[in-house]
Amino acid sequence: MSRYSNDLTVAASGDLPGGQKDRVHLRILATSDIHMHLHPWDYTTARPTQTQSLARIAALVADARAEAETCILLDNGDFLQGSPMGDWVAHGRGLAGRIHPVAAAMNHMRYDAATVGNHEFNYGIDFLSQVLGSASFPFVSANISRVDGTAFLPRWTVLTRPVRDGAGTAHDLRIGIIGFAPPQIMTWDRAVLEGVLTTNDIVAAAREHVPALRRECDIVIALSHSGIAGEGEAAGAENASAALAAVPGIDAVVAGHSHQIFPSSAFDGLACADVAQGTLHGTPAVMPGFWGSHLGVIDLVLRPGDWQVTGWRCHARSSDGLAPDADFLAVTATDHDETVDFARRPVGETLTPLNTFFGMVAPTPAVALIAEAGAAHAQAVLGDALPVLGTGLPFKAGGRGGPDYFTDIPAGPIALRHVTDIYCYPNSFAVLRLSGAEVAGWLERAAAIFNRIEPGIPDQPLLPPEVPSYNFDLIHGLTFRIDLARQTDRIRDLHLNGEPLDRDAMFHVATSSYRAGGTGGFSPRPPVLSGPATMREVLMDRIATHPPSAGAPPFWSFMPMPGTSVTFDTSPRAIHHLHEVPHLSLTPLGTTERGFLRFRLDL
Template identity: 40%
Template sequence: MPRPVPRRTLIAGSAAAAMMPVSALAVGHSEQAAGSDPGGHGASPVLKLRLLETSDLHMYIDAYDYYRSRVDDNVGLARVATLTRAARAEVANAMLFDNGDIIQGNPLGDYVAQPGHLDPAQGHPIFRAMNHLGYDAATLGNHEFNYGLPFLEASIKGARFPFVCANVEHVDGSPFVPRFTVLDRTFTDEAGVAHTLKIGVIGFTPPQIMVWDALRLNGKLRAQDIVDAARRYIPELRARCDLLVVLCHSGISAEPRVGGDENAALYVAGVPGVDVIFTGHAHRVFPGPDYSGLKGVDAVAGTLAGKPAIMPGFWGSHLGVVDLVLKRSADGWRVDSFHTEVRPISQRRDGKVIPLTQDDTAICEVVEPEHKATIAWMAKPVGMTAVPIDTYFAFVGPDPSISLVNEAQLWYTRPLLAGTEAAKFPLLSAAAPFSAGGMGSGAFVDIPAGPLTMKDIASIYVFANTISVVRCTGAEVREWLERSAIAFNTVTAGEKTPQALLAADRQTYNFDVIAGLTYEIDVTRPPRYDQSGEVINATSHRINDLRYAGRPVRADDVFVVVTNNYRAGGGGSFPGTGQKKIVLNAPDGNRDAVLRFVADRKRVDPPSAPVWRFAKPVAPTIVTVDLPTSAEALASSRPDLRRLSGAPGGLIRYGLTLA
């Protein structure tokens, strides 16, 4: 689960670029050699080649929001396909690649992954669409493994283009998919002469798949460090090709490499032999301001370690474009100059989303059967809720969506632990508000009292996680909550000017609330941890008055905590988690547990009693949260919130007094 960026942030940034002249549109232009013959005459042919990239599509094929049953102009391969056809029409030579996280990520992906829903004769719908669009190659993202190896293998059989991944292999050392491939492609140079080039393509995915999907992969696959695999296999591929393209499903970090890094694209770009590197995983846009100021990164020119690079957002928000000018000399073809660009499918203007392209209707037609079936599946009723369930206020107090998930996880897990050693310890449950403004489109859960459908359950629990249980001490539980509490800024008690409560880089899926406990969060104290799980303020403690059943939690208390496989395996680097801590890996998904709980109860009433509260500062302090207009009616019914003003992105700013 990479850190998501609010969709409004991406659209705002890319919209500004979209309105610039082409020469200023996040362009990198590196004159690596002088004296090129622009006409392609003489002994040094010049060939222009355009490389196109998509990444992190996450099954967003149609421009459609299955959670809200409406068109979404921010997403969709169908929209990117229109940009792709236009980009191809502008040049003589083009290739198209995908950088992973393809088959999982929205209800369409979940529907197809249900037993019996993937028709081998027809093939997986997203690969039918990608075949229609004519992809040249792809790599595996970490989410490709979420539904298990049998489903992944059955799915990629339908792709009429090669998958490559150099750092994932079977336990016997044989590659899971080819580590790399060499594509023979015939292109036309500037003089109209045809040349056949060998395009080498190699892929990588985060080695953390062995943590995040340990239950599905242990004993079957193993994953190498990305850079170690790159250094091992790139020289072999370089000797076989004229141009070497890296499909790196990994983000960009300029921190010193430690080995096993999740975000390793910059390090790979520095491996000798790389010509172009495509990145992804981080759900961001590059070139762009997100990566300004990093050593080895040119966020304007679009280079990593001097190599042209692209990261095209997520869910089909952008098309990545790298234009190469190749020149042939006695030593073969080399990159003479380049131009990098990201093309958005929409932009935000005056708080509204403006589409910049339209559907490729052929792509929509290819996936229409599964699209319609998913809509029908999502509308299926499963129970009732006695109260509204929303996530607008998940960071300011009791949240009904988290309460429902925690209640369901406890209900599901108790029978499984009965009769085991773990049953003698108090059982807690950890859950986070996935859709609370950080998963794109300003997404929030907003379910009125009344019927609950599959769509509602899927909006509450968006990931294909499975139930896991860990055993940890009271001291570890306290540190777990300290890690969770980094979602908040540090505020100054008594400050007269309202202060933003939420950290800009908060990860909603890492704000765990642990049911079965009560505790305070003191936001006037600096965070103890950073996003990587490292202690940065050793003397600071935000978690106070931690209690179980009314009594203070002692450091040597022992608890078992039900969570998901991602967290239990160490995802997010939370204290108290990791493979050695796991006492149960259940066969069912967390969403399935919620679904069964609702169906069993028929009518649910998520508890509103607070698990946590803010500690009172030494003087009254006003903090602010920005919420969409859809939260206005609910916010007006809360006496603790006061509307202050408008906020960027068409939001409303509310004040909360800590006193």
């Protein structure tokens, strides 16, 4: 049951709340997961984008501010990393006395406060501290501390804003802003954070700090760089925004991290979420997508005096098709031009096309390159102590990214932008020591992304909607088949060099620091080797010495299921690459509403 009464309708448009003589209207604008997508330009494909970017959000912010007398603009984290511009500034150009482009952009947009997400730490604490120091607004985080127990950032901040009620009476509204990040940052970025920072559970930190904040302010807004999942508390949960919303004293929640949109039909099945009202456990909430796809808007109606929330409206405004803000583009124009030049730097060549059009249904050279590069680097560093296997995954394979979100590199020259296209994140290289049984378990976890397929039924969806393709992380150097008819124990005929895999044998498995931390449900293991090379550096070394080629025959496949077929969605450009997967029985079925090309795969 809601903690508040609400006489407003949740909608994507409509009359703004106001007109009540004894009420105050506050508009909260929020961004999340911008990931350095400042300009409407895809540096990996060297072409403009028609959707997303903070430049488009800047235009939305201007419109939203014009509609309300009192607005605050907040960011929910993961702004610093995620595009070649982020890598260029961190690893190429450096700051060298210059303000970071994302800080310049956010200063220009007049943000009021922000929190940090997990990807803020990818470039190290010193670099992050320099960026935060150049911002003209405060950053907060309640559940990240230094090892001595002191706060890494202020736990909260209080913004005082003059407001007027419907009768024109002036009031000072004290707005408390508190922030949270996934506690898993200590695993994901262990190499740079261990011995320096510690984290606390999100909900536990809220219960500890919100009461004190509440005594200093009139309302509390939680910036939760955490997804929406589950009905109740789970200690150490990565996606804890729903449970956070139930903490007493929090008046509104901005969620993020999982790149979804709230309120939306995607959360219809979650009991604590009221999509029609825009609430989690009765608390107004919003999640504004990713890469500047949406601007989160929470309109609160407040009663002066006790400052109770008496009404609200929550929605996420799409930036799709909106012209980018020209002044914003001018602020970061030099950084954009430098990034374009940086992304063009030559690396080597490929003798075969590298794409991920069929990366969820068959081995592909683009994914094999990641595994081969990792295995070769591990072999060079560690020698012949144990057999070496490599992992590979398709980062860009549609899903939430849409029908253009696929790697598509023709045979020929390879530039730095292509390496970023193949491997989207600046993860560090890592090596794990795994038994044969653990290798088999790894493959089982990867194969779990597929739906269970009923034998004898045609055209069943192979994958759940918008499944994260980066969790389809297969270990190469083996041969096996995946039994889609089973819910568990799907890996069949697992062999190494033509012999059944010895479950007791030990292996060195080349992967990334991100996966070594157990992300995606993979069991975490202390790495035998962690860094200092990044995965992209490992790829570049491999391309320079061993240009990718079509390579060996497919090492994995689905078990045959006579009279059974599945469907999967890919890029419309895949129709021109069917010759690359001649072993698959594929039939194009047409274009979906979202613009994907749907195929039937006969099993």
